[in-house]
Amino acid sequence: MSVVKINVLTVPPEMREELEKRFANRAGMVESSDGFEWFELLRPVEGTDRYLVYTRWRSEEDYQRWLSSRAFQAGHAQASADRAGHGHGQGGGPAAAASEIWSFEVVQSAGPKTGGE
Numbered sequence: 001m002s003v004v005k006i007n008v009l010t011v012p013p014e015m016r017e018e019l020e021k022r023f024a025n026r027a028g029m030v031e032s033s034d035g036f037e038w039f040e041l042l043r044p045v046e047g048t049d050r051y052l053v054y055t056r057w058r059s060e061e062d063y064q065r066w067l068s069s070r071a072f073q074a075g076h077a078q079a080s081a082d083r084a085g086h087g088h089g090q091g092g093g094p095a096a097a098a099s100e101i102w103s104f105e106v107v108q109s110a111g112p113k114t115g116g117e
């Protein structure tokens with residue numbers, strides 16, 4: 001059964017552009033991780049002001065393996081570099097002011113019907 005892991009990011013308004021820029025320059029390594037199924041960066045429009053980093057995995061184990069991998073570290077290198085040094089304003093820090101992880105099991109899914117010519 002696939003699992004969905006969503007990293008929920010609280011981003012100050014003045015950091016939104018920076019956050020999106022970082023994702024635009026992301027490492028792109030998650031795509032090569034075993035069991036990876038999907039990624040989306042979701043920009044809030046209505047109902048919340050938090051960004052969602054949506055990921056879907058073949059299994060919990062595949063997600064856990066990616067979390068402890070070099071690919072995960074590489075995918076978060078920019079964020080870490082900022083944390084360590086030349087950050088924004090006092091004390092630096094990543095683009096997101098806070099984050100939390102939401103976990104789901106995929107109960108049902110559907111896509112558009114294909115080949116209907």
Ligand code: HEM
Nearest residue numbers: 005007022023026027028029030075076077078079096099
């Ligand atoms: C401390 C918490 C986290 C923060 C603040 C954070 C923030 C970020 C940022 C700013 C990027 C853009 C790349 C960069 O700046 O290096 C990124 C990449 C990414 N993040 Fe996170 N992240 C965190 C943990 C997680 C977790 C637990 C997940 C699991 C759902 C996740 C999923 C991703 C994915 C899939 C990418 C793209 C990596 C790639 O292209 O290989 N992040 N994250």
